[in-house]
Amino acid sequence: MSLSVSPTTTMPEEKAIVEPIEDNSKADDELAPNGAEQVISAYAGWPASKVIKKFWRLYLRGVLVTFAGIYVGYTNSIPGSIVGNPGFVKQFGTVVSAAGVVSLDANYVGLWGALKFVAQVVTQAISPITANRFGLRFNLWVLTVLKLIAIIVEIISTTWWHFLIASIFAGLSSGFVGTSVTTYASEIAMPQMRGAALSAYAFSFALGQLAAAIGLQIIAVTTPYEFRKAFYSQFAILGVWLAVLVFLPESPVWLHKKGKVAEAHRSRQRLVGRVEGYDEEREYQVMAQEIQHSMKQTQQSSQYSWVACLKGTNLRRTLISTIPLSMQASANFVNDCTPELILAELCRSSAHVQRGLLLLVDRP
Numbered sequence: 001m002s003l004s005v006s007p008t009t010t011m012p013e014e015k016a017i018v019e020p021i022e023d024n025s026k027a028d029d030e031l032a033p034n035g036a037e038q039v040i041s042a043y044a045g046w047p048a049s050k051v052i053k054k055f056w057r058l059y060l061r062g063v064l065v066t067f068a069g070i071y072v073g074y075t076n077s078i079p080g081s082i083v084g085n086p087g088f089v090k091q092f093g094t095v096v097s098a099a100g101v102v103s104l105d106a107n108y109v110g111l112w113g114a115l116k117f118v119a120q121v122v123t124q125a126i127s128p129i130t131a132n133r134f135g136l137r138f139n140l141w142v143l144t145v146l147k148l149i150a151i152i153v154e155i156i157s158t159t160w161w162h163f164l165i166a167s168i169f170a171g172l173s174s175g176f177v178g179t180s181v182t183t184y185a186s187e188i189a190m191p192q193m194r195g196a197a198l199s200a201y202a203f204s205f206a207l208g209q210l211a212a213a214i215g216l217q218i219i220a221v222t223t224p225y226e227f228r229k230a231f232y233s234q235f236a237i238l239g240v241w242l243a244v245l246v247f248l249p250e251s252p253v254w255l256h257k258k259g260k261v262a263e264a265h266r267s268r269q270r271l272v273g274r275v276e277g278y279d280e281e282r283e284y285q286v287m288a289q290e291i292q293h294s295m296k297q298t299q300q301s302s303q304y305s306w307v308a309c310l311k312g313t314n315l316r317r318t319l320i321s322t323i324p325l326s327m328q329a330s331a332n333f334v335n336d337c338t339p340e341l342i343l344a345e346l347c348r349s350s351a352h353v354q355r356g357l358l359l360l361v362d363r364p
Contacts, residue, residue, distance in 0.1 A: 073208025087225035123175025146173035
């Protein structure tokens with residue numbers, strides 16, 4: 001009897017020991033950062049094309065947000081490229097040659113671009129604070145209003161320092177782009193469509209620059225001395241952008257961070273619209289987990305100093321990530337000076353060199 005009982009008593013014990021170990025290891029892999037069971041989106045394995053097709057309203061709203069790129073690109077290019085317009089030169093020119101030809105002072109043109117860049121850096125440092133405290137929608141409105149002030153000042157400008165004030169306001173506005181347009185588009189979009197939404201901003205910005213170049217060319221050919229038409233045309237782009245901005249809800253990510261769960265749900269429902277089979281509660285939990293994980297990573301990285309970005313491998317990463325943006329900013333700065341102005345300044349600055357060379361040639 002003892003021989004027949006022992007196998008039956010030991011087998012259940014072994015099974016009882018093995019099963020909890022397997023269940024616990026599986027549960028550990030499915031834990032969220034807060035220790036709760038991790039919730040996975042029902043659309044996590046879907047390709048981008050399928051997600052965009054099903055959530056086309058959400059994708060469309062993300063693309064419409066990036067329409068601000070046309071507004072920013074157009075309003076940045078107009079004052080930067082109009083310095084070659086003869087009517088603008090006649091109005092703001094302060095340098096008169098011996099032949100009586102009026103031209104812009106290259107020092108003033110450089111000051112317009114330099115202070116615009118400085119103003120942009122200032123608001124780039126301030127805008128994350130305002131976005132965290134008042135929301136991304138607040139920053140979108142600040143960007144729009146500052147650009148509007150710049151447009152109005154450009155229209156009423158009659159001297160070089162008037163135009164300098166307009167350039168400063170334009171720079172202040174540009175500093176809010178990163179913490180408003182691109183951040184908003186990234187936060188409302190699903191992971192599969194974020195790349196497309198951010199690429200849409202780059203395309204919109206380039207489209208705005210192209211539209212500005214075409215508009216200035218038309219003015220140069222038809223009415224070259226009526227340069228203020230270019231400034232007036234910025235209101236048309238502003239009107240289209242305002243039609244989008246007015247109907248944008250606050251970012252649900254920002255609302256969740258501030259503990260406004262009910263408002264965050266309403267914001268998501270407005271953005272997503274009616275989608276068959278969509279489980280708002282489940283997808284909201286997925287978003288909440290992503291936010292919690294991001295905040296946890298931020299807390300862990302806060303113990304390191306920014307000096308760590310300049311050491312070892314981090315230095316290489318810092319250079320790789322900053323050089324493209326720095327080159328773009330440098331290109332925009334150079335774009336503010338037309339080839340005619342650059343050559344004119346070079347000729348003026350090298351006048352003494354030319355005289356010295358002539359003296360050397362004339363020497364016996």
